[in-house]
Amino acid sequence: MPNFKLNINNKEYSVEAEADxxxxxxxxxxxxxxxxxxxxxVASCGACxxxxxxxxxxxxxxxxxxxxxxxxxxxxxxxxxxxxxxQKAWQKAKVPQCGYCQPGQMMRAAAMLGKNKKPTDETIxxxxxxxxxxxxxxxxxxxxxxxxxxxxxx
Amino acid sequence: xxxxxxxxxxxxxxxxxxxGSLMIGFMVPGLQSLALPAFDCEFFQxxxxxxxxxxxxxxxYVGKQESGQGVDTxxxxxxxxxxxxxxxxxxxxxxxxxxxxxxxxxxxxSQSVMTMYTQLRNAGAIAKAMLIxxxxxxxxxxxxxxxxxxxxxxxxxxxxxxKYGDLVCQAALLPIPAAVTLKNPKDFKLIGxxxxxxxxxxxxxxxxxxxIDIKVDGMVYAVAERCPVLDGVLVSVDDTAxxxxxxxxxxxxxxxxxxxxxxxxxxxxxxxxxxxxxxxKKMLNITWDEGKxxxxxxxxxxxxxxxxxxxxxxxxxxxxxDVTKFSTKNEISASYSEPFLxxxxxxxxxxxxxxxxxxxxxxxxxxxxxxxxxxxxxxCGFKKENIKVNLALMGGAFGRRLxxxxxIEAVKIAQQIDKPVKLIWERxxxxxxxxxxxATYHVLKAGIDDNNNLAAWQHHVLGTPVAYMTDGPxxxxxxxxxxxxxxxxxxxxxxxxxxxxxxxxxxxGWLRSVDICVNSFPVESFIDEVALxxxxxxxxxxxxxxENKPDFKTGDAPGAAVQSPARVAGxxxxxxxxxxxxxxxxxxxxxxxxxxxxxxxxxxxxxxxEIELLGPKKFKIVRVVAAIDCGLVINPDGMLNQMEGGFAFxxxxxxxxEITVSDSRVVEDGFFSYELLRYDEMPPIEIYVVxxxxxxxxxxxxxxxxVAPALCNALAAAGYRPRSLPIRKDGFTWx
Numbered sequence: 009m010p011n012f013k014l015n016i017n018n019k020e021y022s023v024e025a026e027a028d029x030x031x032x033x034x035x036x037x038x039x040x041x042x043x044x045x046x047x048x049x050v051a052s053c054g055a056c057x058x059x060x061x062x063x064x065x066x067x068x069x070x071x072x073x074x075x076x077x078x079x080x081x082x083x084x085x086x087x088x089x090x091x092x093x094x095q096k097a098w099q100k101a102k103v104p105q106c107g108y109c110q111p112g113q114m115m116r117a118a119a120m121l122g123k124n125k126k127p128t129d130e131t132i133x134x135x136x137x138x139x140x141x142x143x144x145x146x147x148x149x150x151x152x153x154x155x156x157x158x159x160x161x162x
Numbered sequence: 163x164x165x166x167x168x169x170x171x172x173x174x175x176x177x178x179x180x181x182g183s184l185m186i187g188f189m190v191p192g193l194q195s196l197a198l199p200a201f202d203c204e205f206f207q208x209x210x211x212x213x214x215x216x217x218x219x220x221x222x223y224v225g226k227q228e229s230g231q232g233v234d235t236x237x238x239x240x241x242x243x244x245x246x247x248x249x250x251x252x253x254x255x256x257x258x259x260x261x262x263x264x265x266x267x268x269x270x271x272s273q274s275v276m277t278m279y280t281q282l283r284n285a286g287a288i289a290k291a292m293l294i295x296x297x298x299x300x301x302x303x304x305x306x307x308x309x310x311x312x313x314x315x316x317x318x319x320x321x322x323x324x325k326y327g328d329l330v331c332q333a334a335l336l337p338i339p340a341a342v343t344l345k346n347p348k349d350f351k352l353i354g355x356x357x358x359x360x361x362x363x364x365x366x367x368x369x370x371x372x373x374i375d376i377k378v379d380g381m382v383y384a385v386a387e388r389c390p391v392l393d394g395v396l397v398s399v400d401d402t403a404x405x406x407x408x409x410x411x412x413x414x415x416x417x418x419x420x421x422x423x424x425x426x427x428x429x430x431x432x433x434x435x436x437x438x439x440x441x442x443k444k445m446l447n448i449t450w451d452e453g454k455x456x457x458x459x460x461x462x463x464x465x466x467x468x469x470x471x472x473x474x475x476x477x478x479x480x481x482x483x484d485v486t487k488f489s490t491k492n493e494i495s496a497s498y499s500e501p502f503l504x505x506x507x508x509x510x511x512x513x514x515x516x517x518x519x520x521x522x523x524x525x526x527x528x529x530x531x532x533x534x535x536x537x538x539x540x541x542c543g544f545k546k547e548n549i550k551v552n553l554a555l556m557g558g559a560f561g562r563r564l565x566x567x568x569x570i571e572a573v574k575i576a577q578q579i580d581k582p583v584k585l586i587w588e589r590x591x592x593x594x595x596x597x598x599x600x601a602t603y604h605v606l607k608a609g610i611d612d613n614n615n616l617a618a619w620q621h622h623v624l625g626t627p628v629a630y631m632t633d634g635p636x637x638x639x640x641x642x643x644x645x646x647x648x649x650x651x652x653x654x655x656x657x658x659x660x661x662x663x664x665x666x667x668x669x670x671g672w673l674r675s676v677d678i679c680v681n682s683f684p685v686e687s688f689i690d691e692v693a694l695x696x697x698x699x700x701x702x703x704x705x706x707x708x709e710n711k712p713d714f715k716t717g718d719a720p721g722a723a724v725q726s727p728a729r730v731a732g733x734x735x736x737x738x739x740x741x742x743x744x745x746x747x748x749x750x751x752x753x754x755x756x757x758x759x760x761x762x763x764x765x766x767x768x769x770x771x772e773i774e775l776l777g778p779k780k781f782k783i784v785r786v787v788a789a790i791d792c793g794l795v796i797n798p799d800g801m802l803n804q805m806e807g808g809f810a811f812x813x814x815x816x817x818x819x820e821i822t823v824s825d826s827r828v829v830e831d832g833f834f835s836y837e838l839l840r841y842d843e844m845p846p847i848e849i850y851v852v853x854x855x856x857x858x859x860x861x862x863x864x865x866x867x868x869v870a871p872a873l874c875n876a877l878a879a880a881g882y883r884p885r886s887l888p889i890r891k892d893g894f895t896w897x
Contacts, residue, residue: 026437104359105804142811
């Protein structure tokens with residue numbers, strides 16, 4: 009089986025996997041980074057979102073063979089102890105219900121704010137509409153993103 | 163050695179205790195008056211609900227299954243309130259399966275807080291009383307000179323304090339008090355205060371373990387292809403290509419089952435990793451015998467409903483007075499329809515099973531674990547006592563895991579390999595093979611008297627009962643009538659409601675808000691239709707039939723639910739006031755109202771929704787106002803979250819949620835075809851609370867039923883009356 013060197017959360021990993029195995033399953037089942045979630049496998053729900061070279065990507069759509077020499081950040085590596093402005097904002101707005109989709113939502117928000125500290129409502133809306141939350145926490149996600157924007161622009 | 167013995171013996175299984183009894187710990191006789199710290203032990207656990215160790219760590223065990231509704235916070239808050247402990251010092255854990263009496267792990271129907279409130283207060287108060295007695299013994303004073311405060315017992319004479327952790331050994335040896343005094347609610351410090359979810363930090367850092375994240379030593383992975391038609395059988399499978407996929411261990415097949423769970427016949431690929439299993443599944447070449455009921459469609463079902471609706475209902479559900487006196491003159495009638503719906507939890511269904519000899523061990527989320535164990539025992543041939551269950555956190559449930567066909571499947575697969583197996587349903591499986599919320603059709607008729615008043619109300623509900631699935635066709639008492647039966651809250655002198663069940667070959671199940679949601683849409687829409695037809699104000703028309711009606715029991719049985727028209731009116735008035743019902747509206751702005759009682763959870767809610775009409779059948783939701791009366795609120799923020807999320811859930815099904823069937827197969831197969839509400843479609847929502855001293859009601863479902871009728875009533879005010887959900891089908895569009 010081929011071997012791939014991956015940089016995840018600023019750490020080097022060497023994994024053995026079929027080249028077509030999506031990054032999602034490498035993270036979850038080989039590296040035990042289960043904060044990245046399986047939701048659909050077809051880029052329709054956003055639960056598997058990670059940050060790759062500063063972009064939010066669906067890890068279910070990235071074969072591991074295409075992830076070498078990329079800088080990958082998962083929810084486990086978003087901050088040392090949950091103090092990323094997005095995590096703090098999510099905490100303040102008490103966003104999660106079941107919480108399953110929230111790592112993906114936060115990774116998308118973090119990538120968006122990493123590139124643009126003052127995104128317009130249209131940008132926020134088009135970015136966050138890549139994600140589904142069946143519990144319906146959109147109202148609070150919106151609130152949390154605005155809290156995070158305020159925080160990073162202080 | 164001694165330490166361990168005491169720790170273990172203190173803890174007893176409570177499954178043998180009768181309903182409603184207090185929890186009882188273990189007492190070592192004759193050692194009640196040991197002085198601190200003459201005796202060592204590990205922890206004090208006076209009931210299955212809490213444990214305090216000698217370092218002072220307080221663990222509260224949550225007996226109800228968490229799936230996002232917040233029981234992992236609200237229930238421990240109740241214990242902590244009586245125990246007098248700061249909530250930030252509380253650790254919560256899932257109550258291990260089997261530590262509670264039968265039925266107590268069951269989670270559904272918004273019942274958790276309602277049914278556990280007093281019992282959990284008692285659990286906290288008993289522990290507190292024992293800790294106080296232990297401290298009084300140490301100080302050699304009367305317990306009445308001691309008080310509990312913030313995790314310590316205080317000597318009220320000397321102001322000396324002992325931490326709970328330093329009292330656990332003494333407390334563990336005391337007899338359980340037969341009766342304890344509960345706090346006066348006016349002294350509550352925690353109940354009624356918005357509290358963050360107990361697992362919030364884990365969720366935000368990706369550390370939370372849902373069922374799908376659990377790993378068991380030596381575990382392998384499986385996905386399955388299932389017969390597309392319910393109750394079909396496997397004829398043959400060619401797995402040659404599938405077996406060549408690297409990582410595949412084995413391809414196995416299993417038979418379906420009938421009631422209650424209707425496991426479909428399946429072929430499972432077992433592999434060292436889930437990706438190999440998913441790839442190999444696509445290469446299976448399977449021949450099914452679909453049986454004779456393989457040509458049904460949702461179109462044909464609704465045609466059957468329509469035809470059957472012209473006949474008398476199969477069963478009479480509620481009758482009062484004589485509706486026939488008004489059945490010809492000035493009769494108003496309308497019919498409404500609602501589709502099948504899928505739960506579509508974000509965490510795809512999954513389950514782990516391991517079979518060893520004559521026993522099996524299970525890991526995963528179950529809302530009704532006792533029923534699951536009984537059924538696995540029957541279907542798979544294990545004695546109940548040889549089935550070990552490890553309950554898991556669920557990434558959404560909404561009733562999906564009241565059903566457990568996936569657990570039976572996992573065991574059937576695990577019986578064919580000597581390793582633990584994690585079965586994952588792919589999203590396509592989830593949408594295609596669900597127990598769907600039943601489709602229904604409603605015919606309503608209103609008779610008007612000479613004074614232009616609503617004098618007669620007829621409601622014929624035609625549905626595809628869940629009970630036909632769980633109990634077999636012809637199941638008695640199959641009527642799904644909550645929200646439209648004896649609890650019908652409007653004061654109409656003559657009422658006749660009936661039900662007709664129609665069989666249909668896809669599986670059905672309970673989905674969030676169940677019958678009440680299904681029946682509120684036609685009831686609250688039709689009330690509005692009648693008001694408009696009679697040229698009456700829809701708010702005043704409703705109030706005139708609610709405010710003059712006293713609370714009433716909905717049956718003769720001792721536990722029969724009580725309906726409170728006054729509280730139904732109360733939430734409606736609040737919602738109407740907050741949205742400015744009587745104020746002048748902007749051009750092209752329209753408001754719709756709806757109210758209801760979520761009767762079996764003792765809670766009430768109304769919605770007022772304002773839309774702006776942007777063009778023919780094109781609208782924007784401008785404002786959403788919800789009003790709720792759920793009595794005492796344990797965690798206000800949790801209640802708000804449920805109301806906000808419940809609105810989103812209900813808006814999905816109002817706008818676009820629909821499962822269709824062709825050739826007895828579900829057509830939708832994922833989120834591209836079974837669309838859910840997204841971020842850009844979520845309107846702002848305001849929630850207002852009717853505050854009172856009523857006992858706590860349930861909040862997980864009450865926020866749904868009035869969303870569809872309120873929005874549809876707003877559209878009706880704008881000139882369009884939707885009578886079929888989802889409204890997208892009728893050409894409505896929104897921004």
